Amino acid sequence: MNGLIDKYLMIFNKISPDGEAGEEIEATTEEVAGALYCTTRNAKLVIRKLADEGLIRWQAGRGRGNASRIAFLAEKDDLLLQSAQRLSSKGEYKQAFELLHAHDARGDAQEKYVQWLNGHFGYSVDSTEGHDEIDTLRFPVYHPILNLDPAEIYCAFDAHMIRQLYDSLINYDYATNQVKPGLAHAWDINEDWTQFTLYLRKGVRFHHGREISTEDVKFSFERLKISRAMSWMVKDISEIELLGPRSLRIHLERPNHVFHRYLSSAGMSIVPRDLVGKDERFFCDRPVGTGPFRLKEWSEDRVELTSNKDYYMGRAHLDRVVIAFMPEGFTSPHSFANCMRLLYDDKASFDEPSPEWTVMEELNKGCLMLSWNLRKIGPHQSPTFRKAVHLLLNRRKMIEDIGGNRVYPARGYTPTEMTPLLDDVLDEQEAKRLLLESGYTGETITLSLYGSHEVDAEWLCRRLGEFGINMTVRKDSKSKIGNPALIASADCIIYEVVIARDEVCEVENYLQEGNFIRESLGVDALAWVQGQTEEALGCKSAEDRAAIFRRIEEKIREDHEVLFILHKKLGTLSHPTVKGVGLNYLGWMDFKDIWLDPSAPTGTQITTKL
Template sequence: MLTYERYLALYARFAGEAGAGQPVEVTLDQLAEALFCSPRNVKLILRKLIDEGFVDWQAGRGRGNRSQLTFLHGYEAKLLEAARQLAATGEYKQAFELLGEHGGGTGARETFVAWLNGQFGYRKVRFGEDEGADMLSLPVYKPIVTLDPRNLYYAISAHMVKQIFDTLLLYDRETDKFTPSLAHAWSHDESGTEWTFHLRKGVQFHHGRELSAADVVYSLERLRGDYASGWFVRSVDSVEAVGQRTVRIALAKPNWLFPRFLCSPAMSIVPHDLAERDDEFWNRPVGTGPFRFEAWTADRFELRANPGYFKGRAHLDGVAIVTMPADTIAYSKSWEQLLMKDEAAVARPESDWEVMESVCNGCSMLTWNMRKEGPQRSAAFRQAAHLLVDRARLIRELGEDRLYPAAGFHPEERLALGPIRFDPDRAAGLLRESGYDGRPIVIGTYGLHEPDARWLQRELGSAGIAVEVRTGDHESVRERGMLGAVDALLYCVVFDEDDVSLIELYAQHGNFMREHLDGELLAWTEERIDAALGRRRPEDRARGLAEIERRLREEAHVLFLTHKKQNTFYNPHIKGVGLNSLGWIEFKDVWLDEDEPLAGSAG
């Protein structure tokens, strides 16, 4: 790759208007200066460029005769060739860095992304020793931050954890029932404080050892502490192995939602023998799940099917997740368009393709930081901001995946809660009541949420509320210098298991919502959660949890914005495409009807 970069550097310096194919006069000293090397080294570099067919060189003969250098290839063509070679070896980050350094003033980046789009989707590829492996390659714009169940915050990381690991139980949203997974049977006492689980025989971790009760004990015990997933075991008194395949869990308080806790990716079961002795385990994790870990770099994550999976082998042979630069999303495919026949049809799928449209179970919203001094500490100020946001207009003006105005966390609540009030006149009165003095408020956000923050900046600013927007990324936004320093944070929540994910907002250490609640409200919230968990009937639990959301809404601790939609276009010959509660397709179930394969599927 260094040869390409040297060629591009020389071309940019000397080709000028002549371009490729036309000789230009140049000296060895000038070449050495351009490449930051000695005249002796530049001769070696020049020889390599000649041997590999990049340039032609005619040495000047005689006094006063200068040498002539001919660039044999166009600048943009060679730049794209270099980027594609990097992509072919999985070095996507380097490819985009190369394009960023050398592609200024050209359309190379857009052309490269268009080419890259054609590499995504369901394809037949060489995967290891398999010449015709079924591979699903998907682009994403949010990085996979961790594969450790103990530290899960984001849906993309949680989904990848689900591919590698399994949980004791599974929750079926359609039937509202629990189904066996690693545990084939379970029971509880009458108080809801003691739960016993019986493990399947013969379940193998990817490294070949059989699952045992000791793995369950270790996996739950390691969650204790101020970790993202520590709240799941807050009320666990003890976890005990009763024989090789039975586990008994004792709780300090009744928790009738405990089986649902055990379905969360955060409660995945890991092999104690590897995880407790190897600090590098989480960079190359081993589980019992439908896919085995294959590779993980800054820009590519690969999984390979687990042939001995106890619930049946995946139809796919492998999955590759490619992290694309966020600023390419305007002209890239999203992974939801993963199964298009060709990249030219992204915006207009063919009539025989199917579309899966769903409303994301969650919302975009803004939480006010009640642990920091500022105008947001005033309930009147927060109510004024709520009344100044015309959510219907926000949706019309920003469009894209924004679907409905949000009055609460869940899309179905919008009908029960009625129209969302937009009242600038009442807001003006509340601002005066709050004593707002014009001090700017700082709204923090990250990634794809920045347009919404800029929209709020403009709208609130026109009503007299000065707004500064501070942006970060998925990692920096959690740092105290960001999360604790802003007056409000704009982000999106997506719920996996409804009640569990709702509790997670308030109970998870590091969760944006929890970190912005003041001490009194947080203590009250935890009391409400414990009371709800002690109620056996689901409708009673739901009412208890609804009290928390109602108070947050009435006191305007949360400024709900929009509910979003998700469209997935796919070729009907690709089967098993369905979205799970995390908004992702279940990789294990995807397969190709080979009676009529995808056009261009060989690659």
């Protein structure tokens, strides 16, 4: 039926673009064929089907010179809206967006569709015949999931979703700065931090039913050794000694005083050796873990999770989570500000929320930044050129011009208590002098862009263009993050780094293959940074480690190898009847803790039939 509706709209828009439904006009099968880009024979078949469905009335011309007549019986906007709603109810959001984009030139149907989505998204109580009520959370995101394999994590959203499906041996509480039991209920660390002995819980099962064992742990970690994204976490493991089905000892080649923090990361989640070993590619598409949710469906339209009822740390309050992937440019997150749902938003700030909604905002523990590719020949090889760009940026004007959730100029990875008080670094006259000194003659600088920073990149191009610096934006697919060839071909990259786990994330910046910072540093600079990082891992004192990481940050800032641009806010907007909402260390809400207040006033729940 969807294909037939698409054909109806194609014919309507071609033959009677400004016409009204019910109006009878002259038409020929040749015109219909032209609208459909098909033969007249196929056009006649489509006309017959449309008439049978009651979408058109067709009166064939009789005799030479008598034209046929057609009447379009369905209003375009109404039909578009109904079709988009029907597709969305089946979870086929991408097709709904494409249908609206193709046929809704004025945007009227899209506006009505967004209003409908306000009711479609949210916390609802769904029901099926003969089954208990199902607490469901549906909400939109502007982040497609790139990967659900713990061995290949580059994005914070992927890491968050992996957290919903898998577990790690140890958990880390970022509020109290303490490690807590995960799949391992206890552990011992030797005096020089080169041996970690862990003891697994009994009775923890993967989603497919098998109990987890130390064999799975060993398999999971050895698998990381050949991973481009996560091999840095296991590179110092010299041996994994299995002491029994529920105890093991990890031997390191050198001391690492944050390795227990590695063990709490999403990248070191435990996977089932039987399923991954049997068909790794299938497992990557249909992952199985021990986490609070199971993956039911993952497509280009959405991801659907269902509760793991046997979860060893207590089952989630939600029975189901459905996340719809919104295409970029379809509509603003603000369009959904009144729907009964939670909204994660890293693009805009909630300036005027409805009084009954709860807004949680915090500074992103990271920043928007630009890395110069110092392994590629170009004007940016000159330190004076890089410093000139740094002095021209005018970060406060960028924040003022673009607005949204951009709040403070950045001096480093993470904001501090002093961040709101610091002045921007701006000196246009000195920058002009440095540009002349650098010998820059107008060469074009290629700025690579991944993800949702297009507005920021375009602003930078305009700003630098005012001073004669030619920059062009190349938008690369987010699915290609970590691709060495793409990184190597750009002069610079704009992206957002999230220091979600403090020093561990900084280690990742310098040791992870495919990481933008690591891959952009010059050969000598990288060798120095990696040496400093190894020295930090050997320090028992957290203060000593922090001092080394600050030294690294200061050097790459002073050499202008990276440009720290600005800090943003993260926010979650929730209805007061929805409880357990909070931002985790990745800036997302943990689905396991969300629940609906049963004393909520009538009308705050949406009940649907499946």
